Amino acid sequence: MSTTLKRVHGYLAEFDSVKELYHAAEKVNEAGYNRWDVHSPFPIHGMDHAMGVKRSKLPWLVFFGGAAGTTTAFLLQYITQVKLYPTIVQAKPATIFSLPAWFPVMFELTILFSAFTTLFGLLALIGLPRLNHPLFASKRFPKFSDDGFFVCIEARDPKFSQVGTKSFLEEIGGKNIELVEDEI
Amino acid sequence: MEATATAPAHTPADGAPRVLEREPLVLNNRSYSWITNRICGIVENKQPGLWWLLFVPSVILTGVMVFCFVYLISTGVGVWGQKQPVAWAWDITNFVFWIGIGHAGTLISAILFLTRQKWRTSVNRAAEAMTLFAVMCAGLFPAFHVGRVWMVWFLAPIPNANAIWQNFKSPLLWDVFAVSTYFTVSVIFWYIGLIPDLATLRDRCKPGLKKMLYGTFALGWRGGNRHWSHYETAYMLLAALSTPLVLSVHSVVSFDFATSVVPGWHTTIFPPYFVAGAIFGGFAMVLTLMIPARKIYGLQDLITPKHIDNMAKIILLTGTIVGYAYSMEFFMAYYGANKFELQTFQLRGLYGPSTWAYYFMFSFNVFAPQLFWIRWCRHNMWMVMFVCMCVNAGMWFERYVIIATTLERHLTPGSWRTYEATWVDKVTFLGTFGFFMMLFLLFLRFLPVIAIGEVKGVLPQSNPHQDDHPETGIQEEDLMDYADRHVAKTVNA
Numbered sequence: 001m002s003t004t005l006k007r008v009h010g011y012l013a014e015f016d017s018v019k020e021l022y023h024a025a026e027k028v029n030e031a032g033y034n035r036w037d038v039h040s041p042f043p044i045h046g047m048d049h050a051m052g053v054k055r056s057k058l059p060w061l062v063f064f065g066g067a068a069g070t071t072t073a074f075l076l077q078y079i080t081q082v083k084l085y086p087t088i089v090q091a092k093p094a095t096i097f098s099l100p101a102w103f104p105v106m107f108e109l110t111i112l113f114s115a116f117t118t119l120f121g122l123l124a125l126i127g128l129p130r131l132n133h134p135l136f137a138s139k140r141f142p143k144f145s146d147d148g149f150f151v152c153i154e155a156r157d158p159k160f161s162q163v164g165t166k167s168f169l170e171e172i173g174g175k176n177i178e179l180v181e182d183e184i
Numbered sequence: 185m186e187a188t189a190t191a192p193a194h195t196p197a198d199g200a201p202r203v204l205e206r207e208p209l210v211l212n213n214r215s216y217s218w219i220t221n222r223i224c225g226i227v228e229n230k231q232p233g234l235w236w237l238l239f240v241p242s243v244i245l246t247g248v249m250v251f252c253f254v255y256l257i258s259t260g261v262g263v264w265g266q267k268q269p270v271a272w273a274w275d276i277t278n279f280v281f282w283i284g285i286g287h288a289g290t291l292i293s294a295i296l297f298l299t300r301q302k303w304r305t306s307v308n309r310a311a312e313a314m315t316l317f318a319v320m321c322a323g324l325f326p327a328f329h330v331g332r333v334w335m336v337w338f339l340a341p342i343p344n345a346n347a348i349w350q351n352f353k354s355p356l357l358w359d360v361f362a363v364s365t366y367f368t369v370s371v372i373f374w375y376i377g378l379i380p381d382l383a384t385l386r387d388r389c390k391p392g393l394k395k396m397l398y399g400t401f402a403l404g405w406r407g408g409n410r411h412w413s414h415y416e417t418a419y420m421l422l423a424a425l426s427t428p429l430v431l432s433v434h435s436v437v438s439f440d441f442a443t444s445v446v447p448g449w450h451t452t453i454f455p456p457y458f459v460a461g462a463i464f465g466g467f468a469m470v471l472t473l474m475i476p477a478r479k480i481y482g483l484q485d486l487i488t489p490k491h492i493d494n495m496a497k498i499i500l501l502t503g504t505i506v507g508y509a510y511s512m513e514f515f516m517a518y519y520g521a522n523k524f525e526l527q528t529f530q531l532r533g534l535y536g537p538s539t540w541a542y543y544f545m546f547s548f549n550v551f552a553p554q555l556f557w558i559r560w561c562r563h564n565m566w567m568v569m570f571v572c573m574c575v576n577a578g579m580w581f582e583r584y585v586i587i588a589t590t591l592e593r594h595l596t597p598g599s600w601r602t603y604e605a606t607w608v609d610k611v612t613f614l615g616t617f618g619f620f621m622m623l624f625l626l627f628l629r630f631l632p633v634i635a636i637g638e639v640k641g642v643l644p645q646s647n648p649h650q651d652d653h654p655e656t657g658i659q660e661e662d663l664m665d666y667a668d669r670h671v672a673k674t675v676n677a
Contacts, residue, residue, distance in 0.1 A: 022648030025409075037408035041216060041384070042641035043416050046648055047409045056417035076341060080349035090353050104358035104436055108365040111429045115369040115422060119376065122418040126411040129403035136406075142387035144407045145380065147216035152408075 006181040009134035010036075010154035011165050012141060013174025018044055020173055021149040025050040027172045028151060035157035039141070039150040058121050065117025066110045073109035077102040134182035141180075152180070209303055209642050211485040216640050219486070223632050224388055226481050231629060234480055239625045245618020252612040253328055261331040265606040269599045270591040274609040275325040277583040278616065280437055280458075282322035283363065284579060286370070287430055287459070288466020289315030293373060294426035297419070303494055305638035306486045309381075310477070311470045312374045313631070317623040318469070319367045321616040326359075355439035362436040369429055373422045376415070379405050380637040434458045441586065448528035448590040451516065457509035464502035464549070465579035467495050468572040473624060475565055475572075477633065486634055489563050496562040499575065503553030506582075510546060524595060531593045537602045538589040541581050548578025 015021040018040070025038050029052045038047065048055075078096065081087070086094030092101060123129065135141050135152065144150055151174060153165050162179075169177050210219070231239075256263050266273040289311035296304040327336050339360045343349050350357050382402035389395035405411070435455035442454040471492065478487040517529040533542045552574035555561040562568065588603050627633070644650055 018646050018648050019650065037410050039407045040409065040412070041220075041407060042380070042637040042646060043412035044409065044646065044648060045641075048413050050648075051409055053410060053413050056414045058414055058417045059421060062421050077352045080341070080343075081352055085343070085347060085349050087348070087351065089351055092353050098353055101353035104355075104432070104439075105352055105361045107432060108358075108361040108429075111425050111432075112365040112368060114425050115372050118418050118421045118425070119372050122376070122414055123403070125414045128405065128411075129400075131404065133404060133406060145384040145387045145405075146220045 005184045007184050008155040008162070009180040009182045010152050010157075010160070011169055012135065012138055012150055012152045012178045012180050013169040014140060014143075014176045015149045015151065015174060018149065021151070022047065022050050024151055024172045024174065028153065031159070031168065033153055033157050033159050035154040035160075037152055039135075039144040039148070039152065041145055041147060056125065058118065058125060061121040062114050062117045065121070066114035069110040069113025070106050072113065073106040074102065076109075077105060134180055137182075138178055138180050140176055140178065207488075207490050208644070209306065209488070209490070210639060211488050214485055214643075216643070219639055220384060220388075220636055222482065222486070223634050223636050224385055226628065226633060227385060227630060228388070232480055235625060235628070238621060242618045242622035242625060245615050246622050249612055249615025249619055252608055252615055253324070255608065256328055256612075257333055261329065263606060263608045264329075265604055265609050267601065267603075269594040269601060270588055270603040272329075272591060273588045273603055274584075274605050274613060275329045276440075277580065277587050278613050279322050279325040279329075280583040280587070281465070281580045282318045282325075282616065282620075283437060284434065284458075284462035284583075285318040285466045285469045286315035286322070286366070287434060287462035288470050289313070289318075290366075290370060290373075290426050290430040291463050291466065292470070293377070294423040294430065297423040298427060301494075302642045303491050305635055305642050306483075306488075306491055307470060307474060307495070307634075308638070309374075309377065309631075309635045310474060310627075310633050311466075312370065312377070313627045314466075314470060314473060314624065315370050316367070316374060317620050317627075318466075319363065319370065320623070321620050323363065323367070324616065355436065355443050358436045359440055362433045366429060366433045369422070369426055373426055376418060376422065377635055377638075378631065379403060379415075380407065381632040381635060383407065384636055385632065431459055434462045446590060447522070447524040447595065448532065449586070450525075451513065453509055453512060453516070457506070457513075460502045460505040460509065461549075461579060461582060464499060464506055464553075465575060467499050467502070468575035468579070471495055471499075471568060471572045472576060475569055477628065479565075481628075481633070483634065486639060492565070492568060493559075493562045496556045496568055496571075499571070500553050500556040503549055503575070507546075507550035510550065528590060528593065532585060532589055536589060536593055538585070538592060541585050541589055545578055545581040545585050548574040549582060552578070 013024075015024055021038055021040065022044060025047060028036055029050065038044075038051065040047075047053075081098065081102075082094055082096065088094050090101075092098045140148065141150065142148075151169065153160060153169070159165075166177055166179075214222075264273070264275060266275075289308075292304050292311045293308045293315075296308075327333060330336055330338075338344065338350070339357070341350055379402055382398050383405035386395055386398040386402045389398060435458065438454035438458035441449035442451060444450060474487055475492065478484055514529055514533065517525045520526075530536070533539060533546075552571050555567065555571055560567070561571070592603050593600055640646060
């Protein structure tokens with residue numbers, strides 16, 4: 001299982017409370033780090049602001065997903081009701097003028113396609129599912145889903161240095177600072 | 185931890201207005217790990233004896249339901265009591281009843297989310313689960329009512345052997361799309377909400393099959409804020425999508441009736457009337473399930489009297505809307521001067537063969553919830569359960585009145601017939617309760633019944649600016665506006 005070759009993933013520092021984590025995040029952001037994240041059991045109000053995270057692009061994806069749903073439903077109904085097998089029922093013409101009666105299905109498929117785009121768009125944007133992650137090697141890290149608050153600065157950050165980043169994390173109040181390594 | 189609601193309201197020295205402290209959503213200053221332990225404990229520990237006491241009969245009833253459907257398939261749909269002119273009876277009543285119950289779950293998860301009602305966090309998970317299970321029960325009835333259930337694929341947009349397509353102008357087909365979309369979107373919403381909590385369960389398990397399963401479904405969640413940021417957007421989008429969806433589903437269900445020309449059905453009030461009734465009945469079912477569950481699993485600090493009070497108020501509101509709709513229906517039958525419509529309502533409520541059902545409906549749905557004007561009734565759990573049971577029964581009777589008693593007295597007196605349900609009707613319906621309870625109990629057994637992450641997020645100590653403005657007593661969330669949350673600094677990222 002374990003090999004001798006290891007690569008540094010980054011430094012993991014623990015904080016005691018939401019408030020400390022929030023202020024730590026502000027400081028890491030000010031220090032100019034790029035490849036880092038905070039880990040918490042729940043989303044923290046205002047953390048995007050503290051970290052300088054931009055607003056998610058997901059709504060754009062969902063807009064186009066929804067538009068695809070509307071179009072699919074329209075074409076499904078137009079092609080089958082007008083082109084393939086026109087049936088005149090309910091005193092409605094088998095033409096485009098039956099459009100109002102097609103609205104419910106167009107609405108439902110818009111929602112359906114949007115919801116699927118939300119799910120798969122979310123997974124694509126956050127890069128999940130994945131089978132493992134270097135952070136799971138840390139003994140303390142699983143606390144993140146209970147009551148742990150962590151900052152992780154990754155080694156691929158251009159400002160990362162094995163000594164400097166550690167002392168920086170100590171400076172901003174990080175506890176139990178741990179070097180997380182990735183087995184290659 | 186100190187600045188919580190048990191502390192008295194702050195009195196500013198400079199004479200600024202006194203601000204009332206909000207009632208806390210989690211009682212007794214519970215910590216994060218207490219919440220985790222308490223909710224995960226339900227899944228990790230042995231189930232109480234009562235769980236088995238409910239589970240075994242539920243499984244038996246599910247078996248009975250399966251038997252009834254097998255009997256129906258092997259004999260024919262005539263084993264149910266419907267005969268002309270009552271072609272829709274218990275089956276469609278049950279369908280509308282179950283689908284309506286689901287609506288409270290979506291209301292709690294979507295509409296209360298958009299309106300920032302933080303108390304929803306303690307009840308949304310269970311309510312959403314209830315939605316899914318109720319929709320599963322609902323779907324069975326129309327599927328078997330088609331008669332030859334092996335032809336049920338005709339509902340899907342696939343041409344038949346003569347290349348004829350479905351009639352997309354029919355409300356029955358709209359219903360197929362509405363209900364299946366509703367179910368799918370509810371599953372997605374529920375699942376996205378579950379991901380962080382599955383990660384919690386994963387992190388608490390010892391290595392083994394359980395950890396592997398929870399881990400697989402948690403998708404490798406690490407709780408990073410760069411993930412939470414997208415996650416919260418996704419959650420909000422789904423809430424915004426589900427809100428019109430839930431309103432559309434029961435509207436479309438009501439179109440099944442309203443677009444026909446049957447007197448008593450052909451009314452424009454149906455969509456809002458059905459939606460209000462669905463939310464009403466659904467909340468009663470949420471309380472019916474949650475009041476015993478909070479007691480059995482010791483969740484009183486998380487599902488507090490305030491939560492129950494809020495839900496009771498929603499029942500009061502929607503019950504009153506339903507009462508208004510009943511009265512308005514009657515008034516319009518009189519005022520509209522359509523003698524068929526008027527006759528239908530006279531037969532329904534005054535001197536028809538099934539007026540008893542109308543009286544049950546009216547007293548259970550309109551009078552019983554009025555007790556919730558009294559604070560004591562909203563805070564006494566037995567009283568709340570009593571009203572909820574009335575509403576559960578009343579909402580079934582409402583659909584029975586609308587569907588069966590209307591058809592009993594159709595336009596032509598020559599074809600009038602009094603409807604009687606057979607034992608198969610009754611036992612099948614009872615069986616779906618077993619099926620519903622079985623699924624709900626399995627949910628309690630294997631998944632976190634309360635959204636752990638969301639509840640932690642509404643604790644006072646979860647606010648990073650908790651003590652920044654202690655002098656006014658105003659909660660920080662009031663001061664932090666939307667822009668603060670969503671406009672990013674341009675430093676990097």
